Amino acid sequence: MTQTLTPWDKVQLARHMQRPRTLDYIRGLCEDFVELHGDRRFGDDAAIVGGVATFEGRTVVLVGHQKGRDARENMRRNFGMPHPEGYRKALRLFQHAEKFGFPVICFIDTPGANPNRESEERGQANAIAENILTMAGLKTPIIACVIGEGGSGGALAIGVADRILMLEHAIYSVASPEAAASIIWRDAAKAPDAARAMRITAQDLLELGIIDEIVPEPSGGAHADPTTMVATLGDAIRRHLNQLLAFDIETLLQRRYERYRAIGQYEEDASGILHTVN
Amino acid sequence: MKELIQRSRKSFTVVQSIEADVPENVWIKCPSCRELIYHKQLAERMKVCRCGYHMRLTAREWLALLDEGSFVEYDAHLRPTDPLGFVSPKETYIDKLREAQRRTGLTDAVVSGIGSIEGRRLVIAVCDFEFIGGSMGSVFGEKMARAAERAAALGIPLLTINTSGGARMQEGVIALMQLAKVNIALTRLAAARQPHIAVMVDPCYGGVTASYASVADIIIAEPGANIGFAGRRVIEQTIRQKLPADFQTAEFMLQHGMVDMVVPRSELHSTLAKLLRLYAPEGRAAAHKSEPIATALASV
Numbered sequence: 001m002t003q004t005l006t007p008w009d010k011v012q013l014a015r016h017m018q019r020p021r022t023l024d025y026i027r028g029l030c031e032d033f034v035e036l037h038g039d040r041r042f043g044d045d046a047a048i049v050g051g052v053a054t055f056e057g058r059t060v061v062l063v064g065h066q067k068g069r070d071a072r073e074n075m076r077r078n079f080g081m082p083h084p085e086g087y088r089k090a091l092r093l094f095q096h097a098e099k100f101g102f103p104v105i106c107f108i109d110t111p112g113a114n115p116n117r118e119s120e121e122r123g124q125a126n127a128i129a130e131n132i133l134t135m136a137g138l139k140t141p142i143i144a145c146v147i148g149e150g151g152s153g154g155a156l157a158i159g160v161a162d163r164i165l166m167l168e169h170a171i172y173s174v175a176s177p178e179a180a181a182s183i184i185w186r187d188a189a190k191a192p193d194a195a196r197a198m199r200i201t202a203q204d205l206l207e208l209g210i211i212d213e214i215v216p217e218p219s220g221g222a223h224a225d226p227t228t229m230v231a232t233l234g235d236a237i238r239r240h241l242n243q244l245l246a247f248d249i250e251t252l253l254q255r256r257y258e259r260y261r262a263i264g265q266y267e268e269d270a271s272g273i274l275h276t277v278n
Numbered sequence: 279m280k281e282l283i284q285r286s287r288k289s290f291t292v293v294q295s296i297e298a299d300v301p302e303n304v305w306i307k308c309p310s311c312r313e314l315i316y317h318k319q320l321a322e323r324m325k326v327c328r329c330g331y332h333m334r335l336t337a338r339e340w341l342a343l344l345d346e347g348s349f350v351e352y353d354a355h356l357r358p359t360d361p362l363g364f365v366s367p368k369e370t371y372i373d374k375l376r377e378a379q380r381r382t383g384l385t386d387a388v389v390s391g392i393g394s395i396e397g398r399r400l401v402i403a404v405c406d407f408e409f410i411g412g413s414m415g416s417v418f419g420e421k422m423a424r425a426a427e428r429a430a431a432l433g434i435p436l437l438t439i440n441t442s443g444g445a446r447m448q449e450g451v452i453a454l455m456q457l458a459k460v461n462i463a464l465t466r467l468a469a470a471r472q473p474h475i476a477v478m479v480d481p482c483y484g485g486v487t488a489s490y491a492s493v494a495d496i497i498i499a500e501p502g503a504n505i506g507f508a509g510r511r512v513i514e515q516t517i518r519q520k521l522p523a524d525f526q527t528a529e530f531m532l533q534h535g536m537v538d539m540v541v542p543r544s545e546l547h548s549t550l551a552k553l554l555r556l557y558a559p560e561g562r563a564a565a566h567k568s569e570p571i572a573t574a575l576a577s578v
Contacts, residue, residue, distance in 0.1 A: 115508030
């Protein structure tokens with residue numbers, strides 16, 4: 001079955017209503033989860049959940065987008081599309097983790113940052129930018145897991161990490177296929193073409209060197225057997241976390257720097273070493 | 279967030295077509311008040327109409343902020359490629375790049391280098407909206423990251439002039455990751471305790487505002503510039519909200535605490551000079567030791 005899935009099929013799977021969500025993973029993998037609320041600035045955003053818990057006998061900070069399981073919960077959680085206060089809650093938890101020396105585990109599952117008037121007024125761009133900057137230099141290991149939809153800056157705002165894991169049928173993209181199709185071809189109906197052209201699948205991202213590992217889903221997808229899915233992801237997180245904990249912080253940050261600094265493809269011709277003067 | 283590229287491009291096309299109709303482009307019509315302005319007069323006023331409308335400048339035009347003859351371009355040899363092998367039923371990404379390169383004379387949407395303002399050296403990086411909507415791809419990200427690292431290594435401030443519709447769709451998730459790349463490079467600048475001054479000009483959206491521009495130490499916006507995360511059209515279409523007329527203008531951003539100041543173009547040079555005096559009081563002295571720059575940069 002897996003071999004025959006098109007990128008557009010994967011978009012549907014990644015968005016499946018019954019797919020395990022952040023809280024399913026946290027509750028399945030951790031003990032003593034204490035959810036922490038609020039950004040201490042404006043409010044509490046239910047589209048992002050986070051807190052502290054024990055994972056493998058160690059206290060960790062967990063942060064993730066939280067989509068709803070039904071229409072009512074989706075309204076409350078805004079379909080997993082955070083407002084600035086959601087990102088600022090995440091920021092507070094990242095800094096909290098650094099202060100107490102707890103590793104950070106993030107779960108990415110969002111169509112994108114919420115685009116509305118209130119978000120703009122409260123600085124959506126600033127909230128995302130601050131998170132990316134803070135995570136870039138955060139003095140504690142960070143693991144990010146793309147469990148469903150990785151939607152643009154709204155995903156990256158909790159996604160700068162030392163290791164990025166991605167579920168087999170998850171997607172990660174600079175814009176939703178619908179938005180990209182309307183931007184590039186002015187036709188949102190061409191979303192399946194955009195899904196293919198933009199190379200948004202886990203297999204694509206591994207090939208492009210953006211992620212570290214693809215976590216296999218049970219046959220039929222994550223929603224077909226959530227218990228197995230949670231356990232499989234837990235195994236992968238454990239393995240990577242143990243590797244990261246072996247590094248001293250300086251090495252960890254240097255490797256993180258090199259990782260992000262190396263992303264991008266361009267040509268650099270030798271003749272260009274001569275500067276052109278205006 | 280990138281929808282704005284098209285909205286803005288329409289008004290851009292209007293300007294261009296009017297220019298094309300007027301012999302030798304000597305008269306330019308203000309897109310705001312529709313008055314015809316003689317091109318020399320407009321150039322003298324750095325393309326600001328009498329009505330106060332700030333017309334867009336190309337990256338090269340922005341370099342006029344620097345001391346005459348002080349600008350040395352770096353990284354001009356970085357050229358974009360097609361990392362995804364982007365499949366498009368219409369023009370390929372490579373065709374799109376070639377067309378933009380031919381039309382603008384640039385290799386990609388950022389021009390960067392070292393120059394000085396009133397003798398104080400700084401690293402400057404300027405976006406060009408005419409190059410595929412100033413969109414942020416690999417070359418854009420690499421040039422910005424190198425600019426930040428260079429400023430850190432040389433111990434001089436970083437000035438960015440920002441205009442962009444957002445990330446470059448045709449480079450997919452690689453474009454998205456440029457946000458992280460530039461921000462991580464900025465951690466070096468912070469460690470070197472050198473300021474990043476960001477000037478946001480019309481229009482400034484998406485990936486640029488969601489990364490380095492919004493975390494600058496000082497943020498200056500041009501009057502009337504549209505600045506935000508998601509474009510007005512995206513918000514109106516997806517959320518169906520009614521938006522106030524001044525939504526996402528520089529003044530709106532000032533009112534909501536997102537920028538430090540709104541500075542008319544006529545006062546931008548003096549504002550930057552004042553800031554450089556405050557943050558780089560030793561900058562002038564350092565400028566005299568300019569010979570070893572090339573040597574220092576070879577290791578940057």
